[in-house]
Amino acid sequence: MATEHEHWLERGEIYALGALDGQELREFQAHLDTDCAICAAYVRETRETLNLLHRSLRRVTPRPELKSRITEQLDREKVVAIAAPQAKPAARRQRIAGAIAAGLIGIVLVGVFYRDRHREAMNAAIVNLLRDPATRDLRLYGAGPTPQAQGRFLWNDAGEGHVFVAHLPALPRGKSYAVWTIAAHSAPRYVGAIATDASGRGAAHIKSPPGAAPGETFAVSLENEGTTAAPAGPIVLISKPS
Amino acid sequence: MTTTEGAADPIALIHRIAAQNRDAFSQFYDRYAPIVYALALRMLRAQSDAEDLLQEVFLQVWRQAAGYSVERGSPEAWLINIARSRAIDKLRAIRRRERSFVLTDDPAAAESSDNVETAAGASETRLIMNSALANLPEAQRRVLELAYFDGLSQTEIAARLAEPLGTVKTRMRSGIQRLRGMLGTQAA
Numbered sequence: 001m002a003t004e005h006e007h008w009l010e011r012g013e014i015y016a017l018g019a020l021d022g023q024e025l026r027e028f029q030a031h032l033d034t035d036c037a038i039c040a041a042y043v044r045e046t047r048e049t050l051n052l053l054h055r056s057l058r059r060v061t062p063r064p065e066l067k068s069r070i071t072e073q074l075d076r077e078k079v080v081a082i083a084a085p086q087a088k089p090a091a092r093r094q095r096i097a098g099a100i101a102a103g104l105i106g107i108v109l110v111g112v113f114y115r116d117r118h119r120e121a122m123n124a125a126i127v128n129l130l131r132d133p134a135t136r137d138l139r140l141y142g143a144g145p146t147p148q149a150q151g152r153f154l155w156n157d158a159g160e161g162h163v164f165v166a167h168l169p170a171l172p173r174g175k176s177y178a179v180w181t182i183a184a185h186s187a188p189r190y191v192g193a194i195a196t197d198a199s200g201r202g203a204a205h206i207k208s209p210p211g212a213a214p215g216e217t218f219a220v221s222l223e224n225e226g227t228t229a230a231p232a233g234p235i236v237l238i239s240k241p242s
Numbered sequence: 243m244t245t246t247e248g249a250a251d252p253i254a255l256i257h258r259i260a261a262q263n264r265d266a267f268s269q270f271y272d273r274y275a276p277i278v279y280a281l282a283l284r285m286l287r288a289q290s291d292a293e294d295l296l297q298e299v300f301l302q303v304w305r306q307a308a309g310y311s312v313e314r315g316s317p318e319a320w321l322i323n324i325a326r327s328r329a330i331d332k333l334r335a336i337r338r339r340e341r342s343f344v345l346t347d348d349p350a351a352a353e354s355s356d357n358v359e360t361a362a363g364a365s366e367t368r369l370i371m372n373s374a375l376a377n378l379p380e381a382q383r384r385v386l387e388l389a390y391f392d393g394l395s396q397t398e399i400a401a402r403l404a405e406p407l408g409t410v411k412t413r414m415r416s417g418i419q420r421l422r423g424m425l426g427t428q429a430a
Contacts, residue, residue, distance in 0.1 A: 013418045014396055014411060017386070018330060021395035044315055049422050051319040051326075053390050056371040057284055059276035066293055067271055070300050074264070121313045176254045192312065195257035205312050226250040 005038050012039050016046035037128055125205055126162050129154045138218060140165065140237040145222075149200075151237045153218050155181075159208035161191075165220065168200040168236060176225045177236065179206060182217040190228040194220065252317035260308035271300055274318070278325045284391050285329040295332065299325045330393035374424045382417030385410055 011028045014020045020028060032039060129135045140151030140163070148167045155161035163179055171177065177196065180188040189208065196202035220237040227233070250269055258266035278299055282292035302324055310320055375383055388394045388402065396414065400407040 010411075010415060013415050017389045017414060017418065018326065019389040019394065019396045019399065019414060021397050044313075046418060046422070047323065048315050048319050049425055050386075050390060050418065051315070051322040052371060052425055053375070053386070053421075054277060054281045054284075054322055056375050057277075057280040060280040060283055061276050062279040062293065062296055066296060067268075067275070070271070070297050071264070071268075073297070073301060074267075074304060122311060125313055176251060178251075193251055193254045193257070195254075195260075207312060225254050228251060 005036075008036070008039050009042050012042045013046055016043045017050055035124060037124065122205065125160075126154070129156065129160065129162055132156050132158075134158070135161075138239045140218065140220065140239055142167070142236070143219075143238045144234040144236060145169075146236040149237050151220065153239060155206075155218065161206040161208075162203065163194060163206060163218075163220070164201075164203045165194055165196065165237060166199075166201045168196050168202070168220075170198065170200070171196060171222075174225055175222055175233075176227075177202070177220050178223045178227060178231065178233075179204065180219045180221065180231055181208060182219065184216055188219065188231055253312065256303075256307050256310045256317055259304060260310070267300075267304060270303065274321055275300070277318075278321060281322065281325055282329060285326070285393065286332060291332065295325065295329055298328055302328075326390075326393075333393040370425070374421055377424060378417055378420055382413045382420065385413045386417045386421075389414065 008028065008031055011020060011024055015025070015028050028039075032043070135154055135156040138153040138155060140149075140153055142149035146168060149165065150167055151163060151165040153161060153163045165177070168177065177194045178190055179192045179194060181191055182188045191208045192204050192206045194202045194204040218239040219231070219235050221231040221235045222233040223231065224233070250266075252270065252273070255266045255270045255273075259270060275296060279292060279296050282295040282299075283289070286292050286295060299321070303321065310317070315323070378386070384403070385399055388399045389396070394402065396407060396410055399405075400410045403410065
């Protein structure tokens with residue numbers, strides 16, 4: 001498969017750098033549009049490497065006023081959104097209403113575009129996992145303070161997975177749901193966090209660092225935000241019944 | 243795997259920003275603004291342009307945090323990608339406006355070699371990157387820097403260096419592959 005793709009992967013490296021241009025760029029973009037998972041993954045990995053180049057630069061702290069400028073802009077955006085429907089003279093009102101409607105349609109379309117692209121990418125990743133014969137489909141059981149919680153974990157030992165959870169309590173401020181893989185004779189390894197909605201449902205795509213030992217048990221725990229070294233909070237879901 | 247500087251998990255911060263949490267945005271800004279600003283200064287060189295870019299990038303983060311997923315890479319890679327894309331757009335707009343725009347060798351090269359060689363007092367990751375760059379053959383490093391920091395395409399680099407396009411491509415790919423080999427998985 002890699003040999004078949006050698007031609008595309010060569011272009012993928014230059015594409016990831018942002019330097020591909022002309023006909024080669026158009027051809028490669030058309031190829032990516034065919035949902036080639038190999039090239040998409042290769043470009044993503046190459047970008048991860050290249051996007052470390054900025055670390056060769058000395059960090060420069062921007063003027064404090066810049067942060068204020070940005071937060072003021074966020075405030076203004078809120079004010080505009082709230083103030084937009086206020087009454088105006090008829091003709092102007094119509095123009096404004098038209099402009100707002102056009103703007104809203106634009107915002108909705110852009111939102112739908114990005115949401116759909118994100119959803120498509122996520123769906124493609126899940127389908128790839130399901131296609132992979134090495135992927136395991138594990139059930140997660142509620143544990144500790146959350147016996148009602150449920151979950152599923154698609155996981156392959158290449159270190160990629162997707163976790164779905166339901167019936168988890170709303171997160172207290174400053175807390176997060178952390179996902180761990182536990183290999184034999186190894187400490188639990190943090191592989192990501194799950195954001196849940198108001199109904200307690202959530203999902204996350206997981207990629208473990210290369211070289212990690214294959215996980216045997218999988219768990220979700222309630223942690224203080226930023227906890228990644230080892231689970232310290234209660235386990236709320238686990239792949240084997242407690 | 244581990245979060246740097248003991249800060250909150252950046253993925254969790256992005257999720258909270260998507261829910262319009264200003265405190266999370268503030269933490270995210272404090273953590274990443276210095277690296278985005280350094281990149282903006284390096285690419286655009288003018289302080290006012292770099293400040294504008296910084297503002298645009300973080301406003302985009304605020305508006306599009308819901309669109310982030312790990313599929314797009316680490317939070318740092320996602321953010322740097324946004325910053326680079328916007329900076330390259332600006333650089334290309336400048337070049338279109340100023341037909342006679344010519345990158346002088348001195349500023350970029352001087353800064354580049356300074357960045358590569360002045361390691362004293364730098365952070366560990368900066369040392370690693372400087373070491374990786376310093377270990378690239380000069381010709382490979384040059385084409386990578388022209389593409390990454392100056393936003394030049396392969397054709398523009400070939401014209402600028404007066405080298406055949408094929409040579410430039412080979413150097414780019416060899417440089418990338420060497421970097422991959424040297425850096426492995428240093429991503430945050």
